[in-house]
Amino acid sequence: MADMGAFRDAVTDWAAGGPGEAARELAVRVGVRTAVLLEGPSDREAVDALAARRGRDLAAEGVCVVAMGGAMSIGRYTELLGPPGLDLRLAGLCDVGERRFYDRGLERARAPRQGFFVCVSDLEDELIRALGTARVEEIVRDEGDLRAWQTFSRQPAQHDRPRAQQLRRFLGTKKGRKIRYGRLLVEALDEELTPAPLDDLLASL
Numbered sequence: 676m677a678d679m680g681a682f683r684d685a686v687t688d689w690a691a692g693g694p695g696e697a698a699r700e701l702a703v704r705v706g707v708r709t710a711v712l713l714e715g716p717s718d719r720e721a722v723d724a725l726a727a728r729r730g731r732d733l734a735a736e737g738v739c740v741v742a743m744g745g746a747m748s749i750g751r752y753t754e755l756l757g758p759p760g761l762d763l764r765l766a767g768l769c770d771v772g773e774r775r776f777y778d779r780g781l782e783r784a785r786a787p788r789q790g791f792f793v794c795v796s797d798l799e800d801e802l803i804r805a806l807g808t809a810r811v812e813e814i815v816r817d818e819g820d821l822r823a824w825q826t827f828s829r830q831p832a833q834h835d836r837p838r839a840q841q842l843r844r845f846l847g848t849k850k851g852r853k854i855r856y857g858r859l860l861v862e863a864l865d866e867e868l869t870p871a872p873l874d875d876l877l878a879s880l
Contacts, residue, residue, distance in 0.1 A: 765786050
């Protein structure tokens with residue numbers, strides 16, 4: 676039986692220049708109604724983690740969460756998945772610095788902006804501020820990354836940066852770390868501390 680993962684893979688291949696027939700067929704077979712467009716896999720992990728915490732199965736609801744591989748890909752994905760293509764409802768998160776790319780892509784695709792929510796810097800920044808740096812450092816320690824974190828934070832380039840910015844930089848210093856912590860930080864949140872863009876996105880789906 677076709678599943679949402681197969682559809683997501685077909686969309687990724689299509690966006691990279693492959694044929695779109697598989698994505699079109701799977702969209703119908705799987706019953707996709709909404710595509711959530713996110714910049715990268717760490718954002719997707721965070722969205723999936725929050726949905727799981729709230730007892731929601733997004734795939735079963737016809738929602739496909741897509742990591743586009745960068746904000747500059749928004750135009751391509753809105754063209755394929757929005758009104759010019761599969762005509763799915765579009766939603767997502769964007770960083771404030773990338774908002775112009777999202778606005779341009781949505782406008783070209785004639786897609787509404789209502790389902791898109793803006794993070795102050797990025798989602799990691801939102802999560803670190805929600806949890807507080809002390810709690811994030813506890814999670815880093817519990818995950819066995821304390822020594823790496825201490826080495827990183829002692830680097831001269833980090834001395835003048837606020838602790839929250841240091842942590843945000845640290846999460847991106849090793850392949851896969853940012854993705855792993857995207858889920859871990861969400862799982863550590865008290866429900867009432869969920870960052871507004873993430874909370875509002877899930878509520879809109």
